[in-house]
Amino acid sequence: MNKLLKCVVLMGLCESVSQTSLCTARGRYPNNDVEDCRGYTMCLMGGANNFTQYRLTCPIGFVYSHKEQQCTNVTSYSCHESYNCTSRGYFASESCTSYIACVEAINGLATARLIECPMNTVFNPEDGLCVHVNSYKCNIKSSDQTDLYTEEVFKDSRNFTFNGAFKINVRYIQNGFVCLTIALLLY
Structure with missing residues (x-):
């Protein structure tokens, strides 16, 4: 029963299969052909040193995470289409508690990915990773305003019974620093 379920899920995600592929190695890679960072390409060895290319799409409300090599919900990892990647690497974002990944x-x-650092960490652009808040002083241009706002990241989705959810971000900003970020995932 379990094997059948996995097969059905894989078939449900599959968009196209190609024997002529851009694959040069086995693995999973982001695919910009699908909007909202939901697409990825899986390259598998097809025999005789040829690779078969599978173009897959994550369900609505999920994005393809290059870090986890799988579809993940958008609580700490999201598409950042307004940022133009010109080279590979990890770059500072507008907030100390997140960074932009160009992969x-x-x-x-x-397409750039905006990734939230774990709790009690900030992004250190010199090391290209999130470090403890006491290890690095983040220097973001400050403003004198205190702001509290919410943003709805994606609308209620009923396409999949397991994904009837939406996310709300709440951020408390003081003097240009994000002091508190709460991501609420409602089902």
């Missing part, structure tokens, strides 16, 4: 896709650079 290699199957056919060039992927």
Whole structure:
């Protein structure tokens, strides 16, 4: 029963299969052909040193995480289409508690991903990773305003019974610093 379920899920995600592929190695790679960072390409060895390319799409409300090599919900990892990646790497964002990842896709650079650092950490651009808040002083241009706002990241989705959810971000900003970020996932 379990094997059958996995097969059905894989078939449900599959968009296209190609024997002529851009794949040069086995793995999973972001695919910009699908909007909202939901697409990825899985390259598998097809025999005789040929690779078979599977173009897959994550369900609505999920994005493809290059870090986890799988579809993940958008609580700490999201598409950042307004940022133009010109090279691979990890770059500072507008907030100390997140960073922008520019990663290699199957056919060039992927759409930028905005990744939240774990709790009690900030992004250190010199090391390209999140470090404890006491290890690095974040220098973001400050403003004198205190702001509290919410943003709805994606609308209620009923396409999948397991994904009838939406997310609300709440951020408390004081003097240009994000002091508190709460991500609420409602089912």
